[in-house]
Amino acid sequence: MAVAFALISCSSQSSPSASSAARTVTPTGSGNPAASKAADLRTELDLLLGEQVMLVAKQSAAAVTHSDSYAGYTTALTTNSADLADVFRSAFGNAAADELSKTWSIEDGYLVDYAIGIVTHNQAKANGAMSGLNNGFVPQFAALITSLTQLPQDPISQLMSQQVLEDKAVIDDQAAQRPGSTYPDLHAAFTQSARLGDALAPRIAQKFPDKFPGDPSVPAVDRRVLVNTLLEEHAYLATMATDAIVRGDNSGKVAATTALAANADSLGTAFSQLLGNAAGTEFDNLWATRVAALVGYAQAGDVASTKTLTETFATPFAKLARVSLPPVIDQIQATLRVIDDQRGHTATPLAGDDRAAATAMQPIADASVEG
Numbered sequence: 001m002a003v004a005f006a007l008i009s010c011s012s013q014s015s016p017s018a019s020s021a022a023r024t025v026t027p028t029g030s031g032n033p034a035a036s037k038a039a040d041l042r043t044e045l046d047l048l049l050g051e052q053v054m055l056v057a058k059q060s061a062a063a064v065t066h067s068d069s070y071a072g073y074t075t076a077l078t079t080n081s082a083d084l085a086d087v088f089r090s091a092f093g094n095a096a097a098d099e100l101s102k103t104w105s106i107e108d109g110y111l112v113d114y115a116i117g118i119v120t121h122n123q124a125k126a127n128g129a130m131s132g133l134n135n136g137f138v139p140q141f142a143a144l145i146t147s148l149t150q151l152p153q154d155p156i157s158q159l160m161s162q163q164v165l166e167d168k169a170v171i172d173d174q175a176a177q178r179p180g181s182t183y184p185d186l187h188a189a190f191t192q193s194a195r196l197g198d199a200l201a202p203r204i205a206q207k208f209p210d211k212f213p214g215d216p217s218v219p220a221v222d223r224r225v226l227v228n229t230l231l232e233e234h235a236y237l238a239t240m241a242t243d244a245i246v247r248g249d250n251s252g253k254v255a256a257t258t259a260l261a262a263n264a265d266s267l268g269t270a271f272s273q274l275l276g277n278a279a280g281t282e283f284d285n286l287w288a289t290r291v292a293a294l295v296g297y298a299q300a301g302d303v304a305s306t307k308t309l310t311e312t313f314a315t316p317f318a319k320l321a322r323v324s325l326p327p328v329i330d331q332i333q334a335t336l337r338v339i340d341d342q343r344g345h346t347a348t349p350l351a352g353d354d355r356a357a358a359t360a361m362q363p364i365a366d367a368s369v370e371g
Contacts, residue, residue: 034224034369036214038205041087043362045197046225047232048084051358052108053167053189054236055080057182058354060115060171061240065247072351077108079355091204091211092148103144107137111167118175133164149203159195166192179244179255183237187259190233194225220369223274228365230267235331235358237263238291239338242298246342260291271321274369279320286317298339306336321368331360 033039059073081104089097110129117126142156166189173182201216215221237260244252264287272280290313297305309332318325334357341350 032220032370033214033218034220035366036212036216036221038201038212038214038216039221039224041091041204041212042197042201042216042221043225043228043366044087045084045201046194046229047362048080048087049193049197050190050229050232051236051355052077052080052084053170053186053193054232054358055351055355056108056111056115056167057170057174057186057189058236058240058351059112060119060174061243063115063119064174064177068345068347069350072347072349074112076351076355077112078105081105081108091208096148100141100144100148103137103141107133107141110137111171114168115171115175118171130164130168134161138164145200149200149207151199151203156199159192159199163189163192163196179249179252183255183259187233187262190229194229198225223270224366224369227267227270227274227369228362230263230270231361231365232358234260234263234267235335235361236354238294238335239342239354239357242294242339243342245295245298246339257291257295264288264291271368275320275322282316282320286313286320289313290317294335294339297336298342301340301343309336321364323364323367327360327363327367331357331364334360 055073055077059070059077061067062070062073081101084104085097085101088100092100110132114126114129114133117123117129138157138160141160142153145151145156146153166185169185170182170189173179173185201212205212205214205216237256241253241256241260244250244256264284267287268280268284271283275283289308293305293308293313296302297309310329314325314328314332317323318328321328334353337353338350338357340346341353
């Protein structure tokens with residue numbers, strides 16, 4: 001319990017998640033601590049918690065721009081909640097998972113209500129949603145987590161209260177059309193979200209060692225989670241940037257590409273630590289090529305940008321990251337489908353395609369760390 005409590009009290013190392021089945025990882029061997037069931041648990045939790053933050057941001061952005069994609073991102077939030085419930089079910093069983101899922105859905109509902117209230121200038125609705133989050137969801141969820149894990153309730157409450165504040169800041173920024181503030185606040189909210197998973201995974205592994213053998217707090221797992229969450233963050237930031245480009249929102253494009261650059265710096269550092277400084281420099285150059293080609297495709301939908309991604313970027317990146325080529329190509333094609341949805345104003349599949357593109361990053365992240 002001491003390890004989990006420390007993770008609640010300190011900043012997470014995993015700062016900068018299609019279906020949960022797409023994230024199922026087959027361990028490469030019992031000798032790899034990053035491939036244990038306990039490591040899978042922490043990775044899954046952090047990716048799903050981070051994804052919730054991104055989907056809330058995407059949904060509230062759709063509300064601000066009156067985009068038809070709003071309904072799709074609302075559905076994606078529900079799917080994210082169901083996937084998170086499945087992770088809890090694997091640990092605590094059906095009854096506890098159903099109760100956790102019901103409580104978590106309360107949070108999603110209040111965040112949606114808050115965004116609607118702010119966007120429609122209905123302050124009473126917004127205030128009611130925020131009161132429900134702070135006075136209803138937070139204590140209820142913290143008490144439930146404490147009853148299941150015996151983690152101290154006050155730190156859990158503080159952690160979730162801070163998450164509510166971070167999510168609120170993102171929605172407020174979007175409603176006020178402050179892209180220069182939106183992306184730093186989004187990064188803070190995304191980073192904050194991993195602290196819950198980082199606290200829960202060690203305690204769950206301790207309580208259920210037969211279900212989750214291994215230690216989810218060792219440095220090898222830290223590296224796995226870090227690369228996974230950074231790549232997830234990139235995936236969602238990239239489609240935010242391309243959305244701004246397609247809509248002709250220049251200030252949004254500038255802010256999103258600035259956030260992408262900060263994420264790329266963090267990824268470059270992570271790959272340098274994994275593979276050495278020379279490889280880190282090569283990564284920086286390849287990743288810049290990737291981002292530029294995604295921007296180019298959003299602007300023109302051209303074959304040249306597609307070839308840059310699938311040939312100039314994909315093959316050397318797969319070699320550098322020690323990843324087989326097919327998952328890299330799959331992720332690129334998934335991202336191009338999102339941009340095609342955006343360019344074609346095809347709202348129905350957009351959220352699902354967006355989520356699939358982000359999820360497709362996990363096999364790349366895991367292979368690069370395990371290789």
